[in-house]
Amino acid sequence: MTTTSEVKTAQLAAIEQSGWGQPFRLVQPRNLAFWVYLLGVGGGALAVLRYFGPGAHFYSPALTGGVLLFGLYLVPWLLLLRHQNRYTAQPAALLATAFVWGGLAAPFWIALPANNALLEIWTKVGGTAFAANWSAGLTAPINEEFGKALGLVLLIGLAPRLVRGAYDGFIIGAFIGLGFQVFEDVLYVYNGAAQTFGADQITSSFQMFLIRGAAGIVSHALFSAIFCAGLMWVLGRTPGERNVPRGVLTMLTAMVFHFAWDDMGGLSGGNALLAVVLPFVIAIVELVTLFYVARHASRQERIWVRQLLQPESDAGVIDPALLAAVSGLGKDRKAFRKLVHSRSRARHLLDAAADLARELARAQGSETSEVAHARAELLRLRGGR
């Protein structure tokens, strides 16, 4: 039988291990990771100015269109990722830091020069026909996946207590990937307009938006979420979570997906039917893998949330069904919705339970007015059934 003190000890251990409730500050002058981050983002910003600067005036219709369209495109993505940032949720400032690394440092500081070099190396080694079919897929998965994941490593240096589990890698990776994707999309809009020497820029930017926007559903955000979850399994920053073979396999899976997406032409081998079907097949495999990785990566986080709220459950503040839902998977939340017969009521109860967990973590397990308020709110909602 578990005693009250054991439950409380487990709660405090969960808070300590997860690092939940710790504040995040980017500006840490004594932290070398902060200076490397500045170097990368600064280098990326300079590269952006050098790349877009000379043609910015002539290509302003395309650039404006690209920035506006992909700015709007970003909104549903942020809502989706905010929704996925559950369990021991990461602070917004940390996710914004990840996004900026993904948008500036990874593509413009690292990938742009590295890709140009490696693409040319493949052309020299394999010839132009080989390069046309395979060089993109043999280049981007290496330079871009590692370039993006470096942002996660820097965030470990900047917030070692906050970035602990594989699910942290999954969410942070998704934000880095999203930053990369949106900034790269604007780059593609610019390049598309430059390809036609600026003729009919609005049409070309809209065409690029449709193509890249559709492909983006299963692109960089997905690749990086999977890759960074794998990296966290390799690094094993949570007791018992280190699994190098699984981590390496997960990282390689993300790279293979990236390869397949970039070398679709080579893989379809000139077969028109295959060229049409293949993107959908790859997208389905990618999404199934994404959910599988998310489910496994969140295992430790779900245990933490359960341990964090167990004293509240024992005290009758949270009933077992709500505890199972707030610390469970999609199917548990679905079962809870069915149980309470109301989607909105279930969502309110889940949000209130998550609020209580967050306030407990911030208070390091002690009683504060915020904890008392979050608990009272949850009891108010439960009483309103």
Place this chain on the structure above:
Amino acid sequence: MTDAAPREWVPVEHRFLGLDRRTFAPALSVLVIALLLLYGLPALNAAIPWHNEIRAGDVLDLGDGATAVPPVGWQLEGGTLAGTGSVSPSSVQVQLASGGATITLRGTSFTGTADAFLDQVQRSEGSPPGVDGSRGTVTTASGLVGVAQGSTSPNGDALDVAFKMAGASGEAEAAPALLVRVRTAPGQFERLQDTVATFLRGIAPGASR
């Protein structure tokens, strides 16, 4: 019992030049990998020579049956030879190089004449310093007519030739456009004039257009 350490407090045994040595591992790992990608790959690329020499009989694929005959001995640094892949005429990219001189070909979609296309190219790139020559007409062996303009500057000599890749039966206005650019070191263009002229004469539109 001691008070909790203030934020940013680094114990003396962990300090190095005012920085927290415990943060060095992640930061230096990132720096090393980033520098390897940033400078290592370009250095490796610079160390590998080109071995894609054009041989007699090679023909460049410019998409939809359009072709060009590249000069023998030049390095093919980008582009597709006929029979080795498929190319879209509106996204053709070819790069040939020899001894500091380059010939690039870029295909794109453009509605209008070859002359208007060359105007559009020049508008998109502004006015680089140098002396532009007057425009002239280039006619290839297959009867394709292009508009050429040369220029010279302290950076080197340049020749831009714009074509609309329409065959005898095709609509010239709607046909894909092709821009051929020749760049040489200052004063070197004359030496390559015959090679360039032969190359331009060999550009042929697709038979279907």
